[in-house]
Amino acid sequence: MPPPGAFSAIDLTPNELELARQRRLAAGGYLDLTSSNPTLQGLHFPAEILREAAEDYWANRRYTPDPRGDAAARAAVIGYYAGRTPPLPLTPDDLFLTASTSEAYSLLFALLADPGDNLLAPNVTYPLFDYLAALRGLELRAYTLREEAGWAIDEHSLAAVADARTRAVLIVSPHNPTGAVLRAPLPALSQLGLPLICDEVFAPFAYGVPHVPPVAALHPDLPVFTLNGISKLFALPDMKLGWVALNHAARGFGPRLELLNDTFLGANGLSQWLLPALFARGMPFVAEMVGRVRANLDLALARLDGHPRLRARLPDGGYYLFPAVQGWQDEEALALHLLDHGLLVHPGYFYGDLPGAHLMLSALTEPASFAAGIERLAAVI
Ligand SMILES: Cc1ncc(COP(=O)(O)O)c(C=O)c1O
The missing domain is CATH 3.90.1150.10 (Aspartate Aminotransferase, domain 1)
Known part of the structure; x- marks a missing residue:
């Protein structure tokens, strides 16, 4: 033992x-x-943008944490999703700022599942999921990616591995490490009817497709939690900021997610302050x-x-x-x-x-x- x-x-x-x-x-x-x-x-990331935006922070520093995150930072994220193709309409209450995408996963695992439950994750995948699931006593069940079809999700395998204790499906688009992008709604996901946790940290890096559609926009029929952050988007992994965006169908989870995020208040104050400048000047x-x-x-x-x-x-x-x-x-x-x-x-x-x-x-x-x-x-x- x-x-x-x-x-x-x-x-x-x-x-x-x-x-x-x-x-x-x-x-x-x-x-x-x-x-x-x-x-x-x-x-x-251009140091002068960070330096200039941080100047005002030092002059105005006050600790008045909001469990969903700083309002100006959330507004900047809403603007980003409004500009995606297709756009993903969000309200300020749909957004939760976290310390990182990794922390966001961990909050969502706690939000959606109890120890002994299971989550569906792709095989192959970004290796962090095993550790995050273990921390909550969750089982990860693998669904298949079809290499011969450009690593597309095998819809049959989704249905085959789900059972009564499956609480969510994890989707990474663009996928790490295969690069596959989910381009259209998947009937198998709609049939399962489970919440989707969608990691889009590589969204700006589109090569074999003209753009990366937000999965939440493809699947308005399901509760979708979209994860992203500044580690990949702005090459700022050291600044520790991520977020969860809830689509309309996921809004009912908002109050409990707020309490979970309030439990840690992990999002860094300076990074939240900088976020509007990152979106405005970083593209x-x-x-x-x-x-x-x-x-x-x-x-x-x-x-x-x-x-x-x-x-x-x-x-x-x-x-x-x-x-x-x-x-x-x-x-x-x-x-x-x-x-x-x-x-x-x-x-x-x-x-x-x-x-x-x-x-x-x-x-x-x-x-x-x-x-x-x-x-x-x-x-x-
Ligand atoms: C698919 C994927 N999601 C999330 C992360 C981590 O993001 P964060 O630094 O926001 O925790 C990585 C880092 O490599 C990643 O590859």
Whole structure:
């Protein structure tokens, strides 16, 4: 029996790949194609915008917390959704500012489910869900993404894994790490009738689609909780601000979500104050970031085109390439082999359980390193 307490059954000793990474680092380093951290890839939100907007904060600082978040900050978020395609109409009462998207998930898990209940999450996926679900004693049940259909959600698998204790469906669009975007309402979601928790942190990064439609606008028939924040949108993960937007059908959950958010009041005062300026003045920077990722994706796809073992395609959106690798079954051995040649990638199993071998490559990477990394990948595999 593991000792009591969260995560006590998890083996926290470093795995083979991490040990090899540490050795390689000590021996001179490697090309890193795994980074999701814009601040370490030369993408810095313009400091003068932050500095100028913060000036007024220091002069006017008062702690008068609102459990839904600062009114001016919420108004700025409402303006952002009004400009999406299609627009998502929101009122100030539909928004809850949080410390991060991760915290927002955790509040929603508590809002919607009790220990022993389950949530449906995609296989493959952003790996944080396991830990967030474990903290609430929830089971995650995997629904399938169809690789051959551009990683579209397999509607049959949704119905197959849901039961009487399923409380919500998690959707990430654009999806991490496959990039798939949900473009149209899914009849299977409507039939299930469950609340949707939709993570849209990669919404500005649209490549294989003209735009990323808010899932809440596609599914007005369901309670939809839309999650986003400034970590990806404005490359400000250090400023710690996220939000939950409730569509019309989710409004009944508002009072309890307010109490949950009031329990922590996690949203940072300075970051809330800055948010209107981020939306008003930050969009040229966002466009620059989106352009960087696009240029990296184009470079990789051109280099890997016709490669005998790597199968990459332009993702609908997001930061990442998630190519299949032919001729390899053991992803860990593949990642170790690449590290031996000075290249760090994530093996597909970090994100779930798929047949065959896949790699995650981050196109957020600083362009010269990205180009060198892709060149090495193509040569070594
Ligand atoms: C899909 C997805 N959602 C959420 C987050 C985290 O966002 P936050 O920094 O707001 O917690 C990440 C970070 O990588 C992510 O990939």
